[in-house]
Structure formats: structure tokens, C-alpha cells
Amino acid sequence: MRQGRIIKSISGFYDVIDNENDKLIRTRARGNFRKRGIKPIVGDMVSYEDGGDLGYILELLPRTNSLVRPPIANVNQAIVVTSAIEPKFSSNLLDKILINIEHNDIQPLIYLTKSDLISDNEYQDLKKILSGYNEADYVVFDDQDSYNNEQLLALENHFADKVTVFTGQSGAGKSTLLNHINPELNIATAAISQTLNRGKHTTRQVSLFEISGGLVADTPGFSSLDLIDIDKEELPKLFPEFVKYSPECKFRGCMHVNEPGCKVKEMVEENVIMKSRYDNYLYFLNEINSYKKRY
Ligand SMILES: Nc1nc2c(ncn2[C@@H]2O[C@H](COP(=O)(O)OP(=O)(O)OP(=O)(O)O)[C@@H](O)[C@H]2O)c(=O)[nH]1
Ligand SMILES: [Mg+2]
Ligand SMILES: [Zn+2]
The missing domain is CATH 2.40.50.140 (Nucleic acid-binding proteins)
Incomplete structure (x- = not known):
């Protein structure tokens, strides 16, 4: 055996x-x-x-974990491929992707694409936003030249002895990024107008490729995402920077909403925690509450 x-x-x-x-x-x-x-x-x-x-x-x-869409087990980390435009960057969607990954005990890394399609000013704004994610302890790849060799090598250095999935919105550039890492993979890519208009994805099958001492999977993208399996109580634990400050909240089990003496809210006011992340947190909390009412 x-x-x-x-x-x-x-x-x-x-x-x-x-x-x-x-x-x-x-x-x-x-x-x-x-x-x-x-x-x-x-x-x-x-x-x-x-x-x-x-x-x-x-x-x-x-299994240590398993993802449903696409079905894949024992995943250690996810490269969240995030495009500057086409589809347009959305901090709400990025945060939603990140918490879904954290929920499965997978380490997310953020990889920005398509900065060549925006102006230098727009790029600087985006870089500032992404530096906030870096401070929240995420590894971020945000070079203006998305597929430059140095950055590709830095990404590959994270692959050894791990199972890594490439995830993100349809058309963000997951397959393109993998092809830059290893041109022999020759994975099909498609212009976004084609994929979104026909409502289908370029990447359908899942398989693991051996790259740089690890296993890597491309996955089909999505256009939206649900928070179906996430409980209200779990949500604050999926934001690493909230987890860091919540021991200093006055109340144990603080949800960081209306409680007095909330350190997380204080850190948001002091711009240590990104306001956009906190706002998205409140938004997701609402979304989860509304699921509860429906089911
Ligand atoms: N200008 C520009 N185009 C890019 C970049 N990255 C990807 N593209 C293009 O964007 C389109 C979509 O890229 P794909 O790699 O197929 O996207 P995907 O994330 O694999 O999409 P799905 O498989 O549908 O989930 C293709 O036409 C790519 O050539 C980039 O950094 N700059
Ligand atoms: Mg693809
Ligand atoms: Zn709190």
C-alpha cells in the first residue's frame, strides 16, 4: 500500500x-x-x-480543509489575484474573498494585476490602499509592472511544500499570471468581454501543477461571492488586525459595533485599522444577519 x-x-x-x-x-x-x-x-x-x-x-x-467551488482539498494558501480594472478593484469584494479564505484556514496573499491599464495617479491611490493590507499582515504583490520577473520569483518563493490556489474574480488574470510563471502551462486565457458577456469562465477544470517545489492550482473565477457558512461570531475573527486588538476591548466577545471601550473602533479612528475594512466588516455583519432572517 x-x-x-x-x-x-x-x-x-x-x-x-x-x-x-x-x-x-x-x-x-x-x-x-x-x-x-x-x-x-x-x-x-x-x-x-x-x-x-x-x-x-x-x-x-x-482533509485539513476543502473548498467547494472548485472542489479541492488540503489547501495551504491562496493567491488572491486582484485586478486594478476590468474588473474594477473593489475593496468590498477583496475583503469578502479574504474572509472566505481565512474561514477555511488558508493563508491569503494578494497579487495586483492590470496596473498598466490605469493612470499613474490611480495606481498610486491603489498602492496606498494595498499598503494598508500589508500593514494588516497580508503579503501583497503590487508592482506597477504586474508580471515583472523579480516579482514573479518572489511569488514563486512562497510555493515550496505547499498547495497553493489562484483565486479571484473572473478575468482578473489568474491564468495569465500562471502562464507568466511557467509558459509551458499554456493555460487558456480570454479577454474579459468574452468571459463576462457569455457568463462563462475561461478556466473550468482543476488540476495541480508542480511549480517551485510545491503544487499550484488555477481555479475558475467568479463574479460575486456569498458568506453563507460564516457565523456572525466568527466574522470578527477573520480580520487579522481586529484579532490583534480585540484582547484590549473592554468586553470579551466584543463585536466592535456599539460596545463601549472598543479598541478596534479606537484603532479605526486613529487610522491604524483601515476604515474601508471596518466599513466592509459592518456591511458583512449586516449581510449575515439578513441570511439568518431568510433561512
Ligand atoms: N493589460 C493587461 N491585461 C491583462 C493583465 N492580466 C491579464 N490580462 C488579460 O485579461 C484577460 C483575462 O485574463 P485571464 O488570465 O484569462 O483571467 P482569469 O482570472 O484566469 O479568468 P477566469 O479563468 O475567467 O477566472 C486576458 O485577456 C488577459 O490577457 C494585465 O496585467 N494587463
Ligand atoms: Mg482563468
Ligand atoms: Zn471591540
């Missing part, structure tokens, strides 16, 4: 990389998986039997 990781799934077959010898083996799942309601997904660690031509997956090992 051997162990490995699924890096690709195509019509009932799973390509597994062996943990010890890095060999790639095509497998099928054991017949009783379906009866037991088990569906292997890309990223799953498995025990399997190497049957020569075709191997068999015997068991799935426990």
Missing part, C-alpha cells in the same frame, strides 16, 4: 503523485466509495495500490 496526492481528476480517473518517489499514477476509486458517499477530489491525500497500468485508491486520508 502506498500514499500519494490526487493532482488531477478526469471522468472517474484520478492522477496520483506518489509521496515517496514522485511517480505519477493513474488510478480509480475503490468500488464501494460511491456507496459510502465518498468522492475523492483534487488535493486529497490517499492510500492506494499500484496495480501496474492502473492503480486503486483504497482510502482518503483526513
